[in-house]
Amino acid sequence: MGQTHGQTHGQTHGQGSRGPRTRAPRPRSSRTIESAGRAARALPAGCHGDARWRPGVLLFLNGWYSATYFVAEAFIFAYKALLLPYPVSNLLLDAALLLLYLGTEATRIFFGSKGNLCQRKVPLAVSLALTVPAAVMAVYYLLLQTYTLRLEAILSAILLLFYAAELLLGLLALLSFSSVDAY
Template identity: 40%
Template sequence: MLPLTAVCCFVAGRKPILSSTPLQILFHLNCWYFAAFFLAEVLMFVYKGSKGNLCERCLATSVSVLILLPCVALAVYYLYLQTFVLRMEFILSSILLCFYGLEFLLGLVSIFAFSRSKVY
C-alpha cells in the first residue's frame, strides 16, 4: 500500500512515480525562508559590527557575541548536518565558521577591554 502523502502515477507499464506534495511545498517555502534568513543575517551582522564595537559598551558587545551562537549553529548545520552537502557549501561554511571564530575571540577581548576601562 502506498503512503497517503505520495502521489502515484502509473505510466504504460513503467514503475510508479512517487512524489511527496508536502515535501515539495516545504522546498518552495524553504526558498522564501532562506531569503528572509539571509536578510536577517546581513542585518544582524551590520548591527553586531557597528553598535557593539563603536559604542564601546560591554552589554552591546555581549549581545553581539550571544547572537553569534545561533549563527554558528546554522553554519554547522550547513557544514555537517544536511542530507546532501555540496563542496561549495562546505567551503563557504568552513570560511564562515573561521570568521565566526575570530569574531568570537575578538569580541571577548573587546568585552574585557571595555569592562576594564574607566568611563568618566
C-alpha cells in the same frame, strides 16, 4: 627704509608677533600630566596599540562575506531545485532558514559594529550572543541539508572560521572595555 638686514616691519631677528622663537621649557605640573593622561584615554580605538579595532575589521569583512554567502546560497538553491530531486518542503525550509540567517547576521553585525565603535558592552554582548545562532545555521548548511555541495561546505567552513575569530576577538574587546554601560 632704514631697516637692517635682520629687521622687517618692526620685528627683530628671533622675535615675531608671538614673542621669542626659543622658549624655555615649561615645568609640567601634576594637573598638566593628568590632563595628558585623560586625553590619551579619550583617543579613539586603535591608538597606542589598542586592539579593539580588530573585531571591527572582522565585522566589516564578514559583512561583505555574509552578503556574498547569501547570494551564493540563493543561486545554489536554485541550482539544486532545478537539477536535483529536492523535496519542496525541504527546499522551503532551507530557504526560510537562509532568510532567517540573513536577518540574524545583519543584526549581529550591526550590534557588533556599534558596540565596537562606541566601546559599549551591551551591543557587543548582543552581537556575541547572536553569533551562536548564526554559527548553528552555518553548521546546518555545512552538515544537515538534504543536499550539500562541496562549494557550500567550503563557504560554510570559511564562515565558521570568521565566527570563531570574531568570537575570540569580541570577547577580548568586551573584557577590555573598562566602563559598565547603563544601556
